Amino acid sequence: MDATEKTxxxxxxxxxxxxxxxxxxxxxxxxxxxxxxxxxAGLETxxxxxxxxxxxxxxxxxxxxxxxxxxYPEMQSRLRGELEAxxxxxxxxxxxxxxxxxxxxxxxxxxxxxxxxxxxSNIRSSLSNIAPTELEGAVNLLADRKRAVYVLGGRFSSAxxxxxxxxxxxxxxxxxxxxxxxxxxxxxxxxxxxxxxLLVFDVRRYQHDVITFAETASNQGAKVILFTDQWLSPIxxxxxxxxxxxxxTATTWDSAAATMALLETLLEGVGRxxxxxxxxxxxxxxxxxxxxxxxxxxFLHVTGHFYL
Numbered sequence: 368m369d370a371t372e373k374t375x376x377x378x379x380x381x382x383x384x385x386x387x388x389x390x391x392x393x394x395x396x397x398x399x400x401x402x403x404x405x406x407x408a409g410l411e412t413x414x415x416x417x418x419x420x421x422x423x424x425x426x427x428x429x430x431x432x433x434x435x436x437x438x439y440p441e442m443q444s445r446l447r448g449e450l451e452a453x454x455x456x457x458x459x460x461x462x463x464x465x466x467x468x469x470x471x472x473x474x475x476x477x478x479x480x481x482x483x484x485x486x487x488s489n490i491r492s493s494l495s496n497i498a499p500t501e502l503e504g505a506v507n508l509l510a511d512r513k514r515a516v517y518v519l520g521g522r523f524s525s526a527x528x529x530x531x532x533x534x535x536x537x538x539x540x541x542x543x544x545x546x547x548x549x550x551x552x553x554x555x556x557x558x559x560x561x562x563x564x565l566l567v568f569d570v571r572r573y574q575h576d577v578i579t580f581a582e583t584a585s586n587q588g589a590k591v592i593l594f595t596d597q598w599l600s601p602i603x604x605x606x607x608x609x610x611x612x613x614x615x616t617a618t619t620w621d622s623a624a625a626t627m628a629l630l631e632t633l634l635e636g637v638g639r640x641x642x643x644x645x646x647x648x649x650x651x652x653x654x655x656x657x658x659x660x661x662x663x664x665x666f667l668h669v670t671g672h673f674y675l
Contacts, residue, residue, distance in 0.1 A: 378597035406446040485616035510640035524568035561588025569600035
């Protein structure tokens with residue numbers, strides 16, 4: 368199997384999402400246990416996995432079959448491959464085999480075509496795997512103005528967190544971005560409680576400080592909404608809503624395109640929940656941004672910029 372085929376191959380977590388409605392109550396116990404301790408729970412023996420979930424060994428075998436595997440060892444083989452993929456760095460991925468460049472084609476043209484195919488496939492696969500009820504649940508939490516919303520991302524995913532924060536801040540109040548040195552994050556944790564929501568972004572080579580923050584927020588009662596990759600950040604263990612998104616493109620760097628597409632879908636959903644409030648708020652914001660009479664400078668706390 369070449370690198371391109373591995374990239375398009377669904378993860379076990381994605382298969383569980385796809386087959387969720389077809390699982391029996393006992394099989395759902397297995398699915399929840401596996402997603403909660405992903406992928407290590409699925410690497411246990413049949414007997415151990417069955418005992419962990421309080422089901423029979425044949426149920427474990429049927430569960431693997433429901434996900435499309437011919438055997439439990441085949442499912443474990445897929446999980447071991449995912450575990451290896453979780454740990455890949457850009458340096459590791461740069462050494463992976465690349466598709467051959469056509470002799471008559473320009474190298475950059477070939478790259479463009481490759482990225483179009485890979486990113487389009489990621490977006491289609493990711494969004495089609497999301498359960499509408501899961502999206503609705505996350506939208507309702509973020510749109511509830513009685514709840515404070517905190518937004519956090521990691522080294523690369525912080526750009527997504529900023530994007531989410533700026534849009535949510537335009538649509539509703541009481542939105543905070545957890546930023547700066549992680550030693551200062553404890554100041555945000557001081558205020559997080561059971562009525563609050565944490566929107567967090569964490570992808571492979573998952574960050575310990577982001578995981579710790581999310582777990583602490585969850586322990587304090589906050590509802591966690593996680594955007595992650597197809598291999599699942601450990602934050603999935605305690606998140607209320609989990610959105611696994613495909614990030615691989617068989618290139619050196621992972622792609623955030625599918626994550627952005629899903630995030631924009633989520634934000635649109637939030638805006639549609641109470642469109643009159645959102646419209647009034649944005650209109651008010653636009654009035655504040657206009658040049659004041661007399662041409663004096665005005666500082667806008669909303670944007671953090673001076674307008675002269």
